[in-house]
Amino acid sequence: MARSRIVPNRQAIASFLRTPQMHALIERKTRAVAEAAAAVSEAGGQFRVDVETGDRRARGAVIGDYSTHDPEVSRRALLRALDAARAVD
């Protein structure tokens, strides 16, 4: 029997990762993480969301916590909030 071979269509994948629908999905997930981080923050919970479509893919970032100068507080909130992204489709 002939062996099967899978060849990824990289151009199509790159196009898919840059579609408006993908941008919207990344934005929903990023905002969910930001909201969860604000909810669990031990400080004021001021997080900002940055979403953009780059050359290869849409990407999102959650930045903060702007209410504190303690990086440990920001880190703890962001780590604890990551699961919120999984809950959003």
Next chain:
Amino acid sequence: MAAPVEFPDAVAVVRSYLRATLVERGVDVPVVTRVPASRPPRFVRIERVGGSRLDRVTDRPRLDVTCWGPDEGAVADLTAVVRALVFAIPGWRGAVAYDVADVGGPITLPDPVSGQERSSFAVEVSLRGTALAAP
């Protein structure tokens, strides 16, 4: 009804593993789950900070691992060993760990209370559950 599946206490599993493998390497430092009021010169703290069930038999806890030490060099050395050991947990006989994923690499965060140097990194460990014992 589907058979209930229970997952191991991820912090306890990784703590036991780390303590045993650190001692094997001659690195005799406490591995704890809470920061002691009186901090030793060097120690490791493991804390679960989330994570979720991947499928019926796989849990994927997110663990925050922090290493304390008397100076930057000691912390860097301890973090390097602990991080290497954590990524080597798949295959250890104490638990069925499928894989370890990097969540955030080491970051230097001096302890504001004791003034000690410390460094943290986060991972996700896939652990296999077992059938819940009959009552």
